[in-house]
Amino acid sequence: MIEFRDVSKRYPDGTVAVESFSFVVPSHETVVFVGSSGSGKTTLLRMVNRMVDPTSGTVLIDDQDVQQVDKVQLRRSIGYVLQGVGLLPHRTILDNVATVPMLRGVSRAHARKDALGLLDRVGLDRALATRYPSQLSGGQQQRVGVARALAADPNILLMDEPFGAVDPIVRAELQVELRRLQSELGKTTVFVTHDVDEAFKIGDRVVILSAGGRIEQADTPERIVAHPANDFVADFIGARSARRTLRVQDVDGREVVVDGDGRPVGMLAT
Amino acid sequence: MIEFRDVSKRYPDGTVAVESFSFVVPSHETVVFVGSSGSGKTTLLRMVNRMVDPTSGTVLIDDQDVQQVDKVQLRRSIGYVLQGVGLLPHRTILDNVATVPMLRGVSRAHARKDALGLLDRVGLDRALATRYPSQLSGGQQQRVGVARALAADPNILLMDEPFGAVDPIVRAELQVELRRLQSELGKTTVFVTHDVDEAFKIGDRVVILSAGGRIEQADTPERIVAHPANDFVADFIGARSARRTLRVQDVDGREVVVDGDGRPVGMLAT
Amino acid sequence: MTLVQGALDWLGDPANWRGLSGIQQRLVEHLAITGAVILVAALIALPLGILVGHTRRGRGTVVALTSGVRSIPTLGLLTILALNLGIGLTAPVLALIVLAIPPLLAGAYAGIESVSVDAVDASRGIGMTEWQLVRAVEVPLALPVIVGGLRSATLQVVATATLAAYVADAGLGRFLFSGLKQRQYSEMLGGAILVATLALVLETALALMQRVLTTVPPDTGRP
Amino acid sequence: GSDDSDPLKDSSSSKTSSGETIVIGSQDYYSSEIIAEIYAQALESADYTVKRDFKIGQREVYVPEIENGSIDLFPEYSGPLLQYWEPKTEARLSVDVFDALVEAAPKGLNILDQSDATDQDSYVVTREFADEYDLETLEDLAKVDDKLTIGANSELEGRPNGPKGLEKAYGFEPAFTPIEDSGGPLTVKALKDGTIQMAIIYTADPSISKNDLVALQDTKGLFLASHVVPVASDKLDDDAVAIINKISAELTPEGLVALNAESVDKQSPAKDIAKGWLADHDVTA
Amino acid sequence: MNWLSQNTDLVFDLTLTHLRLSIPPILLSLVLAIAIGYLAHRQRFARGPVLTLTGLLYAVPSLPLFIMIPVVFGTPLRSGSTMIIALTIYGVALLVRSAADAFGSVDRSVHETANAVGFSPWARFWRVELPLAGPVLLAGLRVVAVSTVSLVTVGAVIGIQSLGTLFTDGFQRGIQAEIFTGVILTILVGYLLDTACVWTGRLLMPWTRPRPRTNSRAPLHVPADVAGGAR
Numbered sequence A, B: 001m002i003e004f005r006d007v008s009k010r011y012p013d014g015t016v017a018v019e020s021f022s023f024v025v026p027s028h029e030t031v032v033f034v035g036s037s038g039s040g041k042t043t044l045l046r047m048v049n050r051m052v053d054p055t056s057g058t059v060l061i062d063d064q065d066v067q068q069v070d071k072v073q074l075r076r077s078i079g080y081v082l083q084g085v086g087l088l089p090h091r092t093i094l095d096n097v098a099t100v101p102m103l104r105g106v107s108r109a110h111a112r113k114d115a116l117g118l119l120d121r122v123g124l125d126r127a128l129a130t131r132y133p134s135q136l137s138g139g140q141q142q143r144v145g146v147a148r149a150l151a152a153d154p155n156i157l158l159m160d161e162p163f164g165a166v167d168p169i170v171r172a173e174l175q176v177e178l179r180r181l182q183s184e185l186g187k188t189t190v191f192v193t194h195d196v197d198e199a200f201k202i203g204d205r206v207v208i209l210s211a212g213g214r215i216e217q218a219d220t221p222e223r224i225v226a227h228p229a230n231d232f233v234a235d236f237i238g239a240r241s242a243r244r245t246l247r248v249q250d251v252d253g254r255e256v257v258v259d260g261d262g263r264p265v266g267m268l269a270t
Numbered sequence C: 001m002t003l004v005q006g007a008l009d010w011l012g013d014p015a016n017w018r019g020l021s022g023i024q025q026r027l028v029e030h031l032a033i034t035g036a037v038i039l040v041a042a043l044i045a046l047p048l049g050i051l052v053g054h055t056r057r058g059r060g061t062v063v064a065l066t067s068g069v070r071s072i073p074t075l076g077l078l079t080i081l082a083l084n085l086g087i088g089l090t091a092p093v094l095a096l097i098v099l100a101i102p103p104l105l106a107g108a109y110a111g112i113e114s115v116s117v118d119a120v121d122a123s124r125g126i127g128m129t130e131w132q133l134v135r136a137v138e139v140p141l142a143l144p145v146i147v148g149g150l151r152s153a154t155l156q157v158v159a160t161a162t163l164a165a166y167v168a169d170a171g172l173g174r175f176l177f178s179g180l181k182q183r184q185y186s187e188m189l190g191g192a193i194l195v196a197t198l199a200l201v202l203e204t205a206l207a208l209m210q211r212v213l214t215t216v217p218p219d220t221g222r223p
Numbered sequence D: 001g002s003d004d005s006d007p008l009k010d011s012s013s014s015k016t017s018s019g020e021t022i023v024i025g026s027q028d029y030y031s032s033e034i035i036a037e038i039y040a041q042a043l044e045s046a047d048y049t050v051k052r053d054f055k056i057g058q059r060e061v062y063v064p065e066i067e068n069g070s071i072d073l074f075p076e077y078s079g080p081l082l083q084y085w086e087p088k089t090e091a092r093l094s095v096d097v098f099d100a101l102v103e104a105a106p107k108g109l110n111i112l113d114q115s116d117a118t119d120q121d122s123y124v125v126t127r128e129f130a131d132e133y134d135l136e137t138l139e140d141l142a143k144v145d146d147k148l149t150i151g152a153n154s155e156l157e158g159r160p161n162g163p164k165g166l167e168k169a170y171g172f173e174p175a176f177t178p179i180e181d182s183g184g185p186l187t188v189k190a191l192k193d194g195t196i197q198m199a200i201i202y203t204a205d206p207s208i209s210k211n212d213l214v215a216l217q218d219t220k221g222l223f224l225a226s227h228v229v230p231v232a233s234d235k236l237d238d239d240a241v242a243i244i245n246k247i248s249a250e251l252t253p254e255g256l257v258a259l260n261a262e263s264v265d266k267q268s269p270a271k272d273i274a275k276g277w278l279a280d281h282d283v284t285a
Numbered sequence E: 001m002n003w004l005s006q007n008t009d010l011v012f013d014l015t016l017t018h019l020r021l022s023i024p025p026i027l028l029s030l031v032l033a034i035a036i037g038y039l040a041h042r043q044r045f046a047r048g049p050v051l052t053l054t055g056l057l058y059a060v061p062s063l064p065l066f067i068m069i070p071v072v073f074g075t076p077l078r079s080g081s082t083m084i085i086a087l088t089i090y091g092v093a094l095l096v097r098s099a100a101d102a103f104g105s106v107d108r109s110v111h112e113t114a115n116a117v118g119f120s121p122w123a124r125f126w127r128v129e130l131p132l133a134g135p136v137l138l139a140g141l142r143v144v145a146v147s148t149v150s151l152v153t154v155g156a157v158i159g160i161q162s163l164g165t166l167f168t169d170g171f172q173r174g175i176q177a178e179i180f181t182g183v184i185l186t187i188l189v190g191y192l193l194d195t196a197c198v199w200t201g202r203l204l205m206p207w208t209r210p211r212p213r214t215n216s217r218a219p220l221h222v223p224a225d226v227a228g229g230a231r
Ligand SMILES: Nc1ncnc2c1ncn2[C@@H]1O[C@H](COP(=O)(O)OP(=O)(O)OP(=O)(O)O)[C@@H](O)[C@H]1O
Pocket: A011, A012, A013, A015, A016, A017, A035, A036, A037, A038, A039, A040, A041, A042, A043, A044, A194
């Protein structure tokens, strides 16, 4: 369980990124923070592993204040997938995944063996193990990033727009994979994105943020779609837009679901 | 009207990118070529403005063989939005848009005046005119790319994954804008993408390609969704996947359309 | 071209290679001066450059400083130092150290700074200490650029170490000065050829080293 | 000796510059520059047009330019100049050297009257060192059992009065260290530091007395007598020659040391020193 | 400062002479390096040899170079032309790699774009490639400017007047103030030309000006740093 207790963050240059944010991420759940650029998502996420220290308020993990924990130890115990992946370009895929266990003192041979298993887990061919990050496609790199975050078998997983840089098709694949992983592993996960559709696809619970880390609505995806809390949320999720107002159309005897502009979205399951 | 008449392209290194491709793009229509990476989309597109010359076969524009036209002149007469925008980083937005008319000999003052009008047209604030490309967001740059392609008032518009690099939200906006523009201007347009959803949103007609520029199906979006021509197409558009098999679910009294995984997609219009 | 022929003859005469002021001895002296200078300069410049690159502090100062130091005329510096320190190797070695510091420093901080911000942030994020970050990420990734700085420094020092002969009985510069003053132009040109050859050899060795140290494979595009 | 392939010999075509302008050169040596400046100001006050081309490196660089006529007037030193043209010369005494020099001068160059003022190479040691070994002449150096190192411009190493010449004339060969300041302060400092024991310093250099150095007598005639002597091209007319000769007549050995002292101690520019000297001496023809 | 007060004229003259000797080689080496660098950039096979060769020119000590130039070019030894040729050679040695890198730094896609919108190859070079290579070229040019100014002083050893004359003269006469004046003025002249380069760059390349609204670090080009010093 991660608890944000009235946290605020003002950066040295005066920007107030987050103001009085309180929220509890229950254990084994996936919570998605979604909001437009600059709404403070990354700042909030990084408070959990102390990459950012709040100016006021506290963050607690299983009721322990993270300020009491050594930074380096804390970070080694939390899986973190960064906004820009950030693999080490001079290490092979395998060694990238094995980094954290090795930092924690696991022997190289052992760490590598475990890393191989993780590659399978995130759906990467073992043949890629000896490649370098630059020799992988964007989607493959993202998978390595996830494998690295899982390597220390952390209870908590922080993911900062992990699929931001990949194209829509690969992105859709990765989203499906992630859901599979989550159902298998059941980590407490905080996932950050500014794509509402992605949030709906991934989150057990979605938190819609406006500037300064203000919570506009926090609920399950279906309930947010069905009952947006206010105009901000309705606009943000495009509740009134053509792409969300669907209807069913008959095309040569089959029921095609089309959006407000008549563009096909899918078929009605029969 | 653009006609591909049995064109093939074999690159010097032996790669056969396109083999015996024939297709007619009717005037004032938007045709989308969609296919996975390496299926020859870019190669086909570039045959139109002779950035690539086919190894065999002919490309005709309004029944004239493009091989008969001077390359440089041809390119100046066709609007081209490149995979990756490709603005000139050392010229202001205005001068970027005015480039082609100026190359064609229009006076600088005149070209700039016209360019201002084009900024309005693609929905860009005139205040951005004196900025440089790097000072714009990805989505704004894409709009400039489109404005530049329109600057010479071409009859033909070639667009190569113009929205490939922007994030999903901006991408959706740009797709809507492009449809508006198309309905206003009615240019003969060839649009290339590897995102099926984008193809369905933009194309009057969608051509699904497999390796070597082979046409798997060419039809309207609805008909492709309703009746995929073969397994390749069905797989490619994900006809059997969770995201296309929708159903309607009641959430607190409202009809939410959810996909096969139970994730909300939109509301049923009433 | 008789001049070049003369230089080659001078180089080819075994008598010129032997003895306390022979080519062999001068080559050794020249190399020793170069080595000592580079070593001392590296001990000063590399840690400083790495610190600046790592902390991202004081970059402006260092840039201004290196550009200023770079514009100090070595001949002027040498004369001032010599007037105060006397003849011998101290003054030229000091002047050469000053000359070698800017490229080494620039190589070090630019190398560290060129390491991708994402990789650095990620390394912190997964729990590396600052020291581990420097040792295991920043320095290895910066090495090619650092060695690039070393290459320029070496090239400059080898060429400029000839000035040592202005105030000391050492190095290949002796052939240049005495050749000039005694109108033995073949000797002078021969000396120059020796300096350039030495530079070529060192340059090639360092280029090889740079290649070996480049741990990141080239981007091969599609896998 | 000189290579056959001397790149400087024909480096520019020999033509005299246009009109009346007299080009005066000087060595890259402050004392030479002062004398050249005296020539220049004296000629100017006699309404000659003068162009100054001072501080031209060493003899190897400027003599070819005198020979090819790009320089018309140059204050030289009789001994070294003779050795430049006649490396094997046997002349040592003042008059012999002058006569030989007039002989040796290439066609088109005139050696004007030599001055009493001398500025010649001499081997100096510190007073301490001289006392320790009781040195007066170069011959006495044979007594020194310690290491003996000469510091001087690198050209000395190959010259007949360098280490090899000492060996031939006096029977001992010292080590050599180049110091490229023509016997300037660095050389003096090296002497005092004991990094060298012996140096070549010009006799007119005020630093000899200032630093209490001892010039050892050259009993075997290693050095040629070296008087200040103007070298002139045919472009100088009789009046001009008369003025220059008058200057040579007025310039005494002590006078030259005084001029040099003014440059080094008072740090005055050559222009001012020359002006002061001309105010005290009448050189009008 | 006794010396300085008596010699302001001399110092002023020498500073001007110094500038006169510095500026032509800087400009000449720019032009030559652009030509050679572009060639090295376009002809992949030529790149390695051309860059190594020109780079090595920098290792030729200056004194022998001064002697060789009259032989090869027929200029009088003790002349501005000899100096300018020598410094141009060093400038080219420093700048060719920068120039090749500069053209290399121009995004391939820009090249594509220029073709696609209908630039002729000639227009593409002048109006797209050269301006875009500008920033990296400028970075190289700044190094050349500073090192040229510092190298001019070496000419004093063979009698070419410049601020370096103050070193040799001050050395002989034991006047430290004179040497210091020379050193400081050399640094100042270097700074002056460096600043001139920067301002010219800003003027000619408005798109590189520091701009508001972006708080990202200045684009980093690893310095082509092979600068400075005299041989
Ligand atoms: N180190 C910093 N110093 C100053 N301001 C910062 C810093 N980091 C972030 N900010 C500012 O704080 C605000 C919130 O930033 P944050 O990165 O948390 O937003 P975000 O929601 O993650 O945005 P994005 O979707 O663009 O990643 C922004 O206005 C940002 O400019």
